[in-house]
Amino acid sequence: MFDLTGIVSITSNQITGTTGFAGNIDTINPDNSYRASGQGIAFLNNTAGQVDLNIADNAITDNANQGVALGNLSGTIVITDNNIFNTSGTTGNVDNANPNNSELFTGEGIAFNNDTVQNVNLTIARNTLNNNTSRGISLVNLLGQVTIDDNEISDTQGAIPFDGASTAFPVGQGIAFTNDSGDVNLTISNNRILRNLNQGILLTDINGTVGINNNIITDTRGNLAIININDFAAVDFSTLTSITNIDDFSDQAALNEMAGVIASDLPTGQGIVVANAPDNLNLTIDGNEIRDNHSQGIALDDLPDDTVTITGNTITGTSGAFVNNNVSFSTGQGILAIHANENLNLTISEDNQISDNFEDGIVVVVGDLVGGLTGATAAITIDGNRLTNNGVDTDDSMSNDIRGDGIRIIANGNPVVNSLNINNNMITGNRDDGIQVTADGLAQITTAISNNTINQNIQEGIFLGNVVTLGRIIADVQMNTLMNNGGNALEANPGALGNICLNLSDNNSNTDYLLRNDAMIPGTLLVVAPINPGGMGPVTMMGVVGNVPNCP
Structure with missing residues (x-):
């Protein structure tokens, strides 16, 4: 008609x-x-x-x-x-x-x-x-x-x-x-x-x-x-x-x-x-x-000046592909958000259950992975979710490589993550780190990581780091439970020329905290002192680690 x-x-x-x-x-x-x-x-x-x-x-x-x-x-x-x-x-x-x-x-x-x-x-x-x-x-x-x-x-x-x-x-x-x-x-x-x-x-x-x-x-x-x-x-x-x-x-x-x-x-x-x-x-x-x-349960790509809220979903069994080299980005995430331009307001909260995926549970990429200057900004909240057993083999994706963070935040280029709040999550049994936050290039991240239960992950409980960059991370890490992780409860490593300032207090763990700044060209690693140990395990310092009353 x-x-x-x-x-x-x-x-x-x-x-x-x-x-x-x-x-x-x-x-x-x-x-x-x-x-x-x-x-x-x-x-x-x-x-x-x-x-x-x-x-x-x-x-x-x-x-x-x-x-x-x-x-x-x-x-x-x-x-x-x-x-x-x-x-x-x-x-x-x-x-x-x-x-x-x-x-x-x-x-x-x-x-x-x-x-x-x-x-x-x-x-x-x-x-x-x-x-x-x-x-x-x-x-x-x-x-x-x-x-x-x-x-x-x-x-x-x-x-x-x-x-x-x-x-x-x-x-x-x-x-x-x-x-x-x-x-x-x-x-x-x-x-x-x-x-x-x-x-x-x-x-x-x-x-x-x-x-x-x-x-x-x-x-x-x-x-x-x-x-x-x-x-x-x-x-x-x-x-x-x-x-x-x-x-x-x-x-x-x-x-x-x-x-x-x-x-x-x-x-x-x-x-x-x-x-x-x-x-x-x-x-x-x-x-x-x-x-x-x-590839991904949920994929978000290029959502400038937008507000995104992800709540109460069950995401499991995502298959992906993995190559362990420096030029490949693997797939198989529960949630992947890619944000390169303008501002993003992203909230992932209220009991999303993200488990048994081939790669990471949640990945947020802000900026450009190869360091392009895009000027992106972001405010990210990840609160009250359960991230378990990610990094596992699925029926049609097999790999023996280490992979599968619970939460992975990547900033590169010159983005500014004005707030990254990772709170009240249960992050257990993942094959890589519980939480990994990296800032490369000229990226800047301000993060609060608190009240999470981060147990039995194969690598670090929390990893904060840079590579060879001028990236900066200001991290407030408090009142987390970090038990029986395969690596350290927390590792902070600014790499060469990077900058990390860490407030580390009142966490409960049975493994060490590694504060490492021993690159050939060291970066800057500052810790708010005195550290309030609470139930923390030992704190090991390698290289030059400075003390400050608060993070600038």
Whole structure:
């Protein structure tokens, strides 16, 4: 149906076995371009029109290109209680040298794609979407209120084209949503997102208020790979949605971005990815069960001037890839947040249970791993979580190397972490350090680490350090319980030219504290004196360690 407005209801139909033709791309004569056909249900306006649309209780199976296809609509749209299975189509083809040889992916269960952003009141609820070719639900350019609730989205096929395996689009998401601009009030809740490819949920270029709550996201497959540190700054999950319609093939920059990500060895398989909110995003991820996925349970990438709150999730069994060298960044984290520009407010709290992942439990990277000067700032709170047994082998990730911090904070370049509060966490049985905080380049971190239980980790309970840098850490470490860790209860090591000031008081431990400043070109290591030992074990000092009444 084309160019309709008004009130439309489509209910209780069986729509099966439609066929159609592939679309066509002609960047020289765009009027010769056209979309693929064969959809089960299609409402495709040439220009945006107001429609109150109800699609309910339909069986939409074995159709071509999309189960439900909507385009250029505004209004109130309700899609409920449909079964959408086995939509055929293609994972497409990207030829950035000869765009007319390209083909846009098809095969979505539900596709709602506006050419420009439109206000809608959209509800997608209680649908079952299974074994569709490219995406379970694909949304583009929707503002207003969007609710995706109580759906089951499973076995989306997709493609893993990375590192030159093919030139197909890296589709396969359970839910994918991207906007060009504007704010959306988005709720994704109570869904079962099972056995999809590349990501369970992928949100890119989204501004506004987003809640991802009480979903079950399991067994997302994807590409197991490390990230080369020299390429780390170029990691951009938003490129996965840089091409969403035929007109985008006339945008050479978008084509080059997509071709670049396909040629890379991008790790995928994440449960949730949220990337590149260009304006303001208030994101809450709460109460989800995220297990047995690849690369990361939750990955956050480039969220400047945004507020992110992660609470009450269970994240377990994430698989990853590991190479023990100085130029590789391993994968397999429970939560990974990458922040290179402007300011980030990140809270991870209220009993997230992060366990049995291949690599670290929580990793936050602020700045640029190779030392680029980005000027990022951050305020980070990690409070009241349980991080246990991270760094373990998973069914499809095996390694004998030491890996798996409970919490790892990395700052490099010239970022300023104005506050890093790590409090009231239970951090036990991880294969590397309980907590590791490093500041390299010109990075500055001010941290308070208190009231944590940090026991039986294989390496240090807490490690604070720098490499060959001018990085600075001011750390207030008090009232922690540090028992039976394989290394020291705490090690502080500024490395060459680094600077650490440490207030170390009232901790309870049965292993040593190592304050080490013995590099060939020593840094500066200051300790607030006198140390109030409480139940602390011995304090060992190596090299030049100074005393101060308080940290400057």
